[in-house]
């Protein structure tokens with residue numbers, strides 16, 4: 001299989017929006033309405049406005065992948081394991097297909113368990129890619145370490161191989177992403193085993209402490225120097241909207257105070273666009289049901305739209 005030429009998606013400016021109405025990786029309903037809200041708020045036209053050709057084949061349909069009641073018992077601590085495994089496998093294939101067509105997949109969630117699919121799909125098309133993970137959380141719990149059983153807290157343990165093998169589920173996931181190719185930005189809520197995994201594997205991780213200390217410009221620069229020296233590698237950006245401060249993006253399932261400002265979030269997307277190496281983006285965890293008011297929902301959706309536009313070049317002269 002030939003690796004894709006990362007330049008084609010960028011030169012031809014073709015985006016494929018992959019709407020993933022999925023909430024099975026965590027316990028709170030509503031995150032499955034995220035993609036619909038983003039589309040209804042004008043995502044397609046806004047991306048077209050930036051000069052991209054946009055494909056949107058309608059939201060992914062996951063209902064038929066859902067096991068019948070009682071047929072998806074926990075595996076270890078993992079909740080809905082068969083459902084999440086099947087959905088992320090499907091997403092992986094869709095993302096890989098778009099990459100191989102020379103399109104830039106913009107995957108809109110949905111909860112962050114979907115990244116098992118997006119990361120494996122991008123890595124199948126671009127085996128030398130690196131990943132920038134912008135999140136309050138490290139999402140690298142293993143099936144044994146997860147305190148919640150929510151798989152949206154675990155996606156990176158599967159794709160890096162940190163996860164213990166689990167019977168029946170996720171056996172399809174390739175160990176496709178080396179630790180040296182992950183950079184985290186925005187971390188501020190880690191579980192003890194996650195800290196241990198990051199330390200033991202010397203993972204490039206910039207917490208909010210580092211954002212305060214160095215400034216976001218320097219943080220992005222240092223992150224890229226670490227995981228992508230000379231900018232040789234294609235870049236996948238996985239953005240959990242809870243990386244943003246809850247004042248900016250309140251409508252999300254696991255908000256944590258002390259997050260990125262509006263500009264810090266946008267800056268990350270702009271800077272990655274500027275590299276000319278960004279090949280895929282995920283925008284996850286917008287939960288329109290969790291806003292305390294309509295205004296909070298709108299604020300979160302608008303932050304999400306703006307992040308996507310910045311990653312696609314909006315603010316470039």
Ligand SMILES: NC(=[NH2+])NCCC[C@H](N)C(=O)O
Nearest residue numbers: 112137141148150152153254
């Ligand atoms: N994608 C997210 N919002 N993840 C939150 C994860 C929270 C916690 N670390 C857990 O594993 O349950």
Ligand SMILES: [Mn+2]
Nearest residue numbers: 136137240242
């Ligand atoms: Mn998060």
Ligand SMILES: [Mn+2]
Nearest residue numbers: 112135139240
């Ligand atoms: Mn996350």
